[in-house]
Amino acid sequence: MSSTLFRTKNVEQSIQDTEEPEHALKKSLSALDLTVFGVGVIIGTGIFVLTGTAAKNTAGPAVSLSFVMAGAVCALAALCYAEFASTVPVAGSAYTFSYASLGELPAWTIGWDLVLELALGTAVVAVGWSGYIHSLLDNWGWHLPEALGGRDGATGFGFDILAAALVLLLTAILVVGMKVSARVTSVVVGIKVAVVLIVVIAGAFFVKGANYDPFIPKEQPATAGGSLKAPLVQLMFGWAPSHFGVMGIFTAASVVFFAFIGFDVVATAAEETRNPQRDVPRGILGSLVICTALYVAVSIVVTGMQKYSSLSVEAPLADAFKTTGHPWFAGLISFGAAVGLTTVCMILLLGQSRVFFAMSRDGLLPRFFSQTHPKFRTPYRSTILLGVVIAVVAGFTSLSELAELVNIGTLFAFAVVALSVIILRRTRPDLPRAFRTPLVPLVPVLSVLASLWLMLNLPAETWLRFAIWMLIGFVVYFLYGRSHSRLALRGNTPAGQPPRPPA
Secondary structure (H helix, E strand, O other), X not given: OHHHHOOOOOHHHHHHHOOOHHHOOOOOEOHHHHHHXXXXXXXXXXXXXXXXXXXXXXXXXXXXHHHHHHHHHHHHHHHHHHHHXXXXXXXXXHHHHHHHHOOHHHHHHHHHHHHHHHHHHHHHHHHHHHHHHHHHHHHOOOOOOHHHEOOOOOOOOOOEHHHHHHHHHHHHHHHHOHHHHHHHHHHHHHHHHHHHHHHHHHHHOOOOHHHHOOXXXXXXXXXXXXXXXXXXXXXXXXXXXXXXXXXHHHHHHHHHHHHOOOHHHHHHHHHHEOOHHHHHHHHHHHHHHHHXXXXXXXXXXXXXXXXXXXXXXXXXXXXXXXXXXXXXXXXXXXXXXXXXXXXXXXXHHHHXXXXXXXXXXXXXXXXXXXXXXXXXXXXXXXXXXXXXXXXXXXXXXXXXXXXXXXXXXXXXXXXXXXXXXXXXXXXXXXXXXXXXXXXXXXXXXXXXXXXXXXXXXXXXHHHHXXXXXXXXXXXXXXXXXXXXXXXXXXXXXXOOOOOOOOO
16 A cells, blocks of 8 residues: 555656646746735735734844844745746646645645645634725725624624625636736736835934844743643643744744745746746745845835834834824725735635646545646636635635635645655655755755744644644545545656656
């Protein structure tokens, strides 16, 4: 059994499968399109909320250094993603990468993990977007009926019609085609980045040097606790992360890291890129650099406008402008956040449908969902299925407590991709690599350690929910995926023995 569980799908076969007419995706994306996708999914509410939260509770004005550290952790993972995406330009991201290096069961595990991460992330973002729209409508004197306003605050039946409508609209855009999706994303990302730049430039005129003193506040050790809401590292070792001081900068990095989540979704579009070997690494690394620079700029401005101890947690940027006597900017920031969440939702849905499509094409999920549209060449069946399911989930569910599952799933994927780079370097040194991760195995090992450390800082209850979801995944695999896998039907060779390409 062990040989079948860890059978690998060689890279040549993975690429050959993408050329089957009824399962082929249209190649229409450029490096610029991928960079826009990356910026579009990374910049969400994090830039408007996490800056103030981390500054007030953990790092003070030194939160800008926390963003740099979090960006460095993501850069380690990005270098590993860039090598794999340029070597194996196939839809599925970490799922496809692990199938080519670790084997079928690990690939199923990471694929099942990504299904949860991206689906839940889409629903959470859609609910957040609905909240901003509700706020704007209330300001204009328009109020939706309670039954259509969502679960939060509803006394009886509550369906979030705005969140569900957003998901269904974005589903239709993704079915029509990737190029249309890229054009819509480009316009929305342009608006979002313009709002961020306006905030940075305008806020710079209200910065006071005294607000940066002290830049690194005096350390305040946190108390240990035994609740499942406490970080896992706290329950395991009795160690609680520090507030402020030098260690507070590292603690804040584990908080603001989640503002970077999403750049890995760029890798899921590798199969739809015209020149993936060149453009995917550029898209991944380019979007990460742009977003890190914007995050650092915003954190410097907001902690300079208002003393870190006085920042609000809910809307730090908007409230900072209110304290300077310019409430008009608060409305602009709310508009930018609402616009920003639109692209985040669409690109997470894009990544979700591509992972599901890749797993279906490999037979681990029903092959029915791997059929592409005869005209648009998009995986319309999987996109429509997931869009409808996520729309229902977003409409009926309050997902604030489950949002951290998105984080643990992302970090788990980071660790798997880094390990896969090391393994594939050893098992297939002959593969052409348009981009090579530097300092292997040092960079991948550092990426694994950094990801595991951030995972340990997540609440224990998040680990418990994650374990339950993965257990369900193992049941599905052994009841369906293992016997319907295309490798099982082909009678492929065991792991470690992929067929060599012809001389």
